Amino acid sequence: MAYFLGLLFALVAFWIGMSGHFEPLLLGLGVLSLVLTLILAYRLDILDREGAPYVRLIGFAMYFPWLMKEIVKANWTVIRACLRAELDIAPTLVKLKTICTSDLAKVTFANSITLTPGTVTVEIDGDKLLVHGLYEQDSQPEAFLEMDRRSARAIDGKGAAA
Amino acid sequence: MSDLLANLAQFFEMVRYPAGSALCLVGAILCVIGTIGVMRFPDFYTRMHAASITDTSGATVILIGMALMAPGWLIVAKLVTIFWLLFLTSPAASHAVVNAAHTAGLQPLIGRIGKKTDDEEGAA
Numbered sequence: 001m002a003y004f005l006g007l008l009f010a011l012v013a014f015w016i017g018m019s020g021h022f023e024p025l026l027l028g029l030g031v032l033s034l035v036l037t038l039i040l041a042y043r044l045d046i047l048d049r050e051g052a053p054y055v056r057l058i059g060f061a062m063y064f065p066w067l068m069k070e071i072v073k074a075n076w077t078v079i080r081a082c083l084r085a086e087l088d089i090a091p092t093l094v095k096l097k098t099i100c101t102s103d104l105a106k107v108t109f110a111n112s113i114t115l116t117p118g119t120v121t122v123e124i125d126g127d128k129l130l131v132h133g134l135y136e137q138d139s140q141p142e143a144f145l146e147m148d149r150r151s152a153r154a155i156d157g158k159g160a161a162a
Numbered sequence: 163m164s165d166l167l168a169n170l171a172q173f174f175e176m177v178r179y180p181a182g183s184a185l186c187l188v189g190a191i192l193c194v195i196g197t198i199g200v201m202r203f204p205d206f207y208t209r210m211h212a213a214s215i216t217d218t219s220g221a222t223v224i225l226i227g228m229a230l231m232a233p234g235w236l237i238v239a240k241l242v243t244i245f246w247l248l249f250l251t252s253p254a255a256s257h258a259v260v261n262a263a264h265t266a267g268l269q270p271l272i273g274r275i276g277k278k279t280d281d282e283e284g285a286a
Binding site for chain 1: 192195196198199202203204205207208210211212214215218219236239240242243249250252253254256257260261264270271272273274275
């Protein structure tokens with residue numbers, strides 16, 4: 001039910017944000033498409049924690065500013081690497097083990113790694129990630145511990161994170 | 163208090179176009195920097211890192227600049243939607259491309275490239 005309400009709320013906000021009209025005709029069309037979408041989502045059986053992840057929105061809202069900060073920091077490193085007169089990089093492949101348990105948390109962690117410039121998730125297999133990094137000294141497995149912990153806490157909840 | 167708020171609103175009205183334009187310009191420069199990185203880096207995997215500047219900071223800064231110049235909240239809502247779309251899809255796309263290269267057996271360059279090897283060559 002919570003997933004249903006979350007999806008409903010998100011869709012209403014999306015429709016109003018996109019159209020901005022409040023005439024009966026357009027609101028009626030909105031309600032029609034909303035009902036259709038909800039029926040289809042129910043029949044496709046995708047109303048679960050991955051299809052409507054709005055329940056974890058608060059945890060993610062706490063995680064998001066930290067992620068943005070990391071992205072800005074990493075951007076600065078890669079911009080300097082791009083513009084340095086002499087190319088000075090040390091690419092490396094690292095194997096990580098994540099503490100995230102659910103698929104959604106793993107996706108969040110892997111996407112956070114990919115979003116931070118300088119590191120790309122190459123492969124996920126079970127709880128092991130293969131990460132390609134631009135700087136060997138910046139992409140040791142310890143460097144990802146905090147991101148791992150934070151994304152696990154944001155998505156899996158407090159109980160799951162060690 | 164209302165006087166101060168009115169002043170602030172006036173200040174914002176005055177400043178938002180120059181600030182928005184400046185941010186758009188900064189974003190464009192970041193995209194150019196990303197392109198320079200794509201040209202300069204030696205192999206596929208390192209080029210992906212340079213390209214990710216373009217789709218994280220470049221796109222975000224341009225969107226913030228456009229949001230500052232937007233005529234109403236509706237445009238801001240649409241820009242936020244675009245930001246979310248980019249935020250969710252660009253890592254998936256990068257991961258798909260890199261994973262495809264890895265699965266196809268492309269070996270990444272590993273180890274220090276640049277300065278240090280030059281020194282070693284000079285010493286030898």
